[in-house]
Amino acid sequence: MELRQLRYFVAIVDHGSLSRAARVLHVAQPALTQQLRQLEDELGAQLLHRSAQGVLTNDAGKIFYEHAQAILKQLGDARSAVIQSSARPGGAVALGIPQSVSGALALPLLTAVRAQYPDINLQLSEELSGNLIEQLKSGRINLAVLFDDDQLTPFTTTPLVEEQLMFITRSDSRFASKAASITLADALRVPLILPSLPHGVRPRIEKRVQASGLAIGQVIEINSIAILKSAILADLGATILPAAPVLAEIEHGSMRAQAITEPGITREVALCASKSIPLTTAAAAVERLVLEVTQDLCGSGRWLGARDLTQGI
Template identity: 70%
Template sequence: MELRQLRYFVAIADHGSLSRAALMLHIAQPALTQQLRQLEQELGVQLLHRTAQGVLSTDAGKVFYEHAQAILKQVADARSAVAQSAERPSGSVTLGLPQSISGALALPLLKASRAQYPEITLQLTEELTGNLSDQLKSGRVNLAVLFDDGQLSQFATSPLAEEELHFICHADAAQATAAPAEITLEQALQAALILPGLQHGVRPRIESVARTAGLNVGSVIEINSIAILKSALLADMGATILPSAPVLDELRRGALRARRIHSPAISRTVVLCSSRNIPPTNAAAAIGRLVRQVSEQLCAAGLWPGATPL
């Protein structure tokens, strides 16, 4: 198996066509087809379905595509690491951000990266936390912001902030107009809740704190998208337990209301993670330092609501 075969396969899968991939790669289509056939023979599986409209990945092809992408990225990172200067880091760095964090961190990080490291290409990817963890393991992202749930020992970690979770609902909901401005966890759990699935985001933390307090999380509407979850809140379909950052605009204009939770309060530890097995490039190390710096600045300026720097 050769690197060029991996590169060819990824290009074909990305373009959905042998002819378009051949044009992009500047290779004759018969030669490209031959390389693909040799790769499939070596693996002993069919990677692509040929159709009149183009090509589609088989189940085996979808699995191989993820590995091929990760391998090609690690090779590119290795080349970059050899060529980089510690004083002027350059190259490409991919940073994964959870959906509930990107609203607070993404734009400030991009601005700071362009100002301090103009020779680094910072690529941000927004994903569910469970997906980000898998991508960090495989090397598809260099760094990822995750939440410390006690399952991060496989990564090198650096704490960023402790983020408070609030009870958030439609501004006209009964829970929003009730006094006082705080609510107990038991009361919050009695509401019709809209939460991410068990493997993502705040849900494991909520379940853990509730269990420790002798409380149960009842039936919930599970939505693994911040955008759709916000739409459900605005439609007054229920309430949620989230940090304030992803719904800050809606809170400011009065469409949603947030109440602090007590007895007990709920917070989560936000950490920057990198692989223990893949050495960081100078560029990745520089972006890691920048993430910590920007996080601290946002907390100090009150621009990351409910977050305290660690």
């Protein structure tokens, strides 16, 4: 198996067509087809479904595509680690951020990277935390912001913030109380819009509810932050989330966040890297910058409901 075969296969999948991949790679299509056939013969499995409309990966192809991406990513990182300067780091850095954190961290981090490290190409991916864990294990991303739920032992972890989960409604919602805070028991009496198990904050909420001897009633389960926001703005119910995903709506006055008490619910957010794959100079620079941006966001109050855990690191 040759590295060019991996590059060719990834290009074919990315472009959905042998002809388009051949044009991008500047390779004759018959030669590209021959390399693909040799790869499939060596693996003893067909990787693609071919049709008049293009190509799609089958189950074996999807698995091989993920591994090929990881191998090519690590090869590129190894090359960058040798040639890049520590004084002016550059190259691609892939960072994964969960949907419920990106609203607070993504734009300030992008802005800071552009200002301090113009030669770094920061590639942000917004995913469910479970997907990010698999991508970080395989080396497809360099860093990931993850929730510390006692499943981060495969990674080196740096605590970022402790986030307070809040009771969030439309600003003029019939479900909102006039007080600045709401008890957990009262919050659970409202129709709730939450991610389904085991996604996002739902396991943390369920654990705290059970420990308090309470029960969750009516729930609308939505795993998309965008759809969840629409449901809140339609006043179908309230949600229990960190404030980060709805910061823009809170600032614009269309949503309201109330602290939850008796008891409160929090989660810890950490920056994670692989224990087995070294960080490039550029990735290490981004790692440091994530801490600096986090400190600034918490110190200024722009990361609403978050307590800085980076001090002293």
